[in-house]
Amino acid sequence: MNNIILQVENLEKKFELYLPEKKVFFAFQNINFNLYQGEFFSISGPSGSGKSSLLKCLYRTYKTTKGSIFYRSSRYGIVDFTKLQEQSVLNIRSNEMSYVSQFLNVIPRISALNLVAEPLIRKNIPQGIAIERAKEMLSRLNIPTNLFDSSPLTFSGGEKQRVNIARAVIWNPSLLLLDEPTASLDEKSEKIVKKILVTMKKSGSTLIGIFHNKKLINQISDRVFLFRKEE
Amino acid sequence: MSTIKPLLSVRNLTKRFGPGCEDCESLTGPTQNRNQCPTCKTILGCGEVSFDLYPNEVLGIVGESGSGKTTLLRALHFDFEVTSGEMFFSYLSENNELTDLIKQIQDVNLFTTTNYVKRKVRNFLTGIIYQNPLMGINLNISAGGNIAEKMLMAEWRNLQTIRNRSKYLFQKTEMPLERIDQSPKDFSGGMQQRVQISKALASNPVLLFLDEVTTGLDLSVQAGVLDLIRNIQREFRFSMIVISHDFGVIRLLTERCMVMKNGKVIEHGLTDQILEDPVHPYTQLLVSSQL
Numbered sequence: 427m428n429n430i431i432l433q434v435e436n437l438e439k440k441f442e443l444y445l446p447e448k449k450v451f452f453a454f455q456n457i458n459f460n461l462y463q464g465e466f467f468s469i470s471g472p473s474g475s476g477k478s479s480l481l482k483c484l485y486r487t488y489k490t491t492k493g494s495i496f497y498r499s500s501r502y503g504i505v506d507f508t509k510l511q512e513q514s515v516l517n518i519r520s521n522e523m524s525y526v527s528q529f530l531n532v533i534p535r536i537s538a539l540n541l542v543a544e545p546l547i548r549k550n551i552p553q554g555i556a557i558e559r560a561k562e563m564l565s566r567l568n569i570p571t572n573l574f575d576s577s578p579l580t581f582s583g584g585e586k587q588r589v590n591i592a593r594a595v596i597w598n599p600s601l602l603l604l605d606e607p608t609a610s611l612d613e614k615s616e617k618i619v620k621k622i623l624v625t626m627k628k629s630g631s632t633l634i635g636i637f638h639n640k641k642l643i644n645q646i647s648d649r650v651f652l653f654r655k656e657e
Numbered sequence: 658m659s660t661i662k663p664l665l666s667v668r669n670l671t672k673r674f675g676p677g678c679e680d681c682e683s684l685t686g687p688t689q690n691r692n693q694c695p696t697c698k699t700i701l702g703c704g705e706v707s708f709d710l711y712p713n714e715v716l717g718i719v720g721e722s723g724s725g726k727t728t729l730l731r732a733l734h735f736d737f738e739v740t741s742g743e744m745f746f747s748y749l750s751e752n753n754e755l756t757d758l759i760k761q762i763q764d765v766n767l768f769t770t771t772n773y774v775k776r777k778v779r780n781f782l783t784g785i786i787y788q789n790p791l792m793g794i795n796l797n798i799s800a801g802g803n804i805a806e807k808m809l810m811a812e813w814r815n816l817q818t819i820r821n822r823s824k825y826l827f828q829k830t831e832m833p834l835e836r837i838d839q840s841p842k843d844f845s846g847g848m849q850q851r852v853q854i855s856k857a858l859a860s861n862p863v864l865l866f867l868d869e870v871t872t873g874l875d876l877s878v879q880a881g882v883l884d885l886i887r888n889i890q891r892e893f894r895f896s897m898i899v900i901s902h903d904f905g906v907i908r909l910l911t912e913r914c915m916v917m918k919n920g921k922v923i924e925h926g927l928t929d930q931i932l933e934d935p936v937h938p939y940t941q942l943l944v945s946s947q948l
């Protein structure tokens with residue numbers, strides 16, 4: 427089974443909150459699955475069942491409290507991502523793994539164009555080429571040209587989400603984590619996004635996504651993982 | 658497995674202000690919730706701090722007032738003798754003039770080297786930007802003179818080169834060139850901070866220390882100074898250690914950070930993780946107290 431890219435074993439996320447008073451609860455427990463290279467894997471389940479938390483654990487935005495995430499990195503080989511040195515996590519985040527958050531969380535005062543070009547510049551692609559490719563990507567996602575130089579903070583929900591997607595897919599990451607990336611998109615934009623994701627999959631990327639739209643899930647996923655609400 | 662060598666490695670750095678006694682260690686720190694030893698009144702500035710900083714990396718330090726952030730930074734800048742600890746600098750330079758210095762400091766604990774070597778490391782390889790611009794710049798000489806001073810300390814000799822670089826940095830920091838020969842005395846806080854930034858950058862440092870550089874500036878000026886720092890770091894790719902009690906600044910500038918309390922590092926991690934999933938009760942308090 428050497429085409430496994432991610433092996434999640436007995437994963438648990440427990441929160442211990444101290445404010446306003448101490449409270450301990452699980453976002454999820456005992457999660458096991460394998461992910462194969464080139465697969466489109468969907469995570470589905472009721473609100474609050476821990477889907478976003480799982481994705482954030484896979485990206486290391488959340489600290490896993492139990493279990494392992496074995497990840498096959500092209501740079502480091504097979505590593506337990508839950509314990510990997512921070513420096514290497516950052517390296518993987520800029521060269522292999524990308525994440526589209528449920529909500530856009532961008533730095534103020536930076537134009538949409540520069541935000542989308544940034545991951546390329548970080549990979550040492552010359553500024554001019556990066557900006558050209560960012561323009562193409564934004565146009566492909568139907569962002570009006572007159573918005574390119576504005577900060578997405580003032581954009582509509584759907585526009586923000588498309589900038590977010592543009593930024594994550596522009597550099598062709600080999601593993602893409604998607605948290606409801608199409609939630610505030612109209613049908614037309616959703617179709618465009620779907621097309622982009624399918625193209626990425628064809629080119630060999632592996633995708634994990636949380637979607638609400640059942641039809642979309644059925645159309646694009648190879649497998650669906652069902653989450654139940656933790657009681 | 659490809660591993661990059663850290664630019665800076667710090668191990669068990671401790672700085673106490675005072676004579677110290679047997680009780681200091683057990684009676685100060687976050688679990689005791691104090692930084693002053695009740696027995697001998699010695700203050701724990703920072704205790705047992707260890708971390709690595711990589712080339713082109715920005716590391717943040719957050720924590721409440723008095724938690725030891727400035728003490729830590731000033732120790733790394735050799736502003737005073739430390740109580741104990743190790744500091745290693747490992748740097749590959751294409752600049753031949755630095756080769757001797759770099760050979761000299763290889764695998765050497767810089768805290769225990771001579772003042773001569775410390776001064777060289779400070780002048781040639783680092784730069785510092787203080788919260789109060791008056792700590793970093795001299796009001797009795799012109800803005801350009803202040804910037805030139807840093808190059809002179811790094812033994813730059815060609816006056817024309819120095820003059821040109823001062824002008825270049827003035828423009829880079831978005832300052833009006835016609836004011837380069839004025840004293841920063843009459844500059845606004847934001848402008849003084851820009852002169853300090855130019856000065857810190859003047860000798861092409863590979864490591865920059867920033868201590869609350871935007872505190873005290875009004876909000877719109879803060880944004881300009883932060884954007885400037887962010888852009889310059891991306892362009893020149895030096896490493897930085899950034900102190901701030903403002904998570905907004907930490908989020909903007911850093912990818913990793915450490916949280917300090919009563920002189921100790923209580924939590925460290927990826928900046929997005931610290932902000933979204935703080936583990937230590939004190940970090941949770943800090944994050945939830947943000948506006």
Ligand SMILES: Nc1ncnc2c1ncn2[C@@H]1O[C@H](COP(=O)(O)OP(=O)(O)OP(=O)(O)O)[C@@H](O)[C@H]1O
Pocket residue numbers: 674692700701702720721722723724725726727728729902
């Ligand atoms: N030279 C000194 N002599 C004695 N005590 C000192 C000295 N410098 C700092 N301290 C003490 O060490 C502790 C840490 O101070 P430090 O300036 O490092 O705090 P800080 O985290 O930078 O705080 P702030 O956010 O207010 O700038 C404080 O209790 C301070 O009073």
Ligand SMILES: Nc1ncnc2c1ncn2[C@@H]1O[C@H](COP(=O)(O)OP(=O)(O)O)[C@@H](O)[C@H]1O
Pocket residue numbers: 441443452453471472473474475476477478479480933934
């Ligand atoms: N950073 C956090 N701190 C505390 N609780 C959290 C955090 N993130 C998620 N949770 C909690 O974990 C549970 C799962 O949330 P989430 O993963 O967002 O669910 P889903 O995405 O399936 O709707 C919820 O009870 C949520 O409130």
Ligand SMILES: [Mg+2]
Pocket residue numbers: 477478479528
């Ligand atoms: Mg969610």
Ligand SMILES: [Mg+2]
Pocket residue numbers: 726727728868
């Ligand atoms: Mg301070």
Ligand SMILES: [Zn+2]
Pocket residue numbers: 677678679680681682694695696697698699
């Ligand atoms: Zn004592």
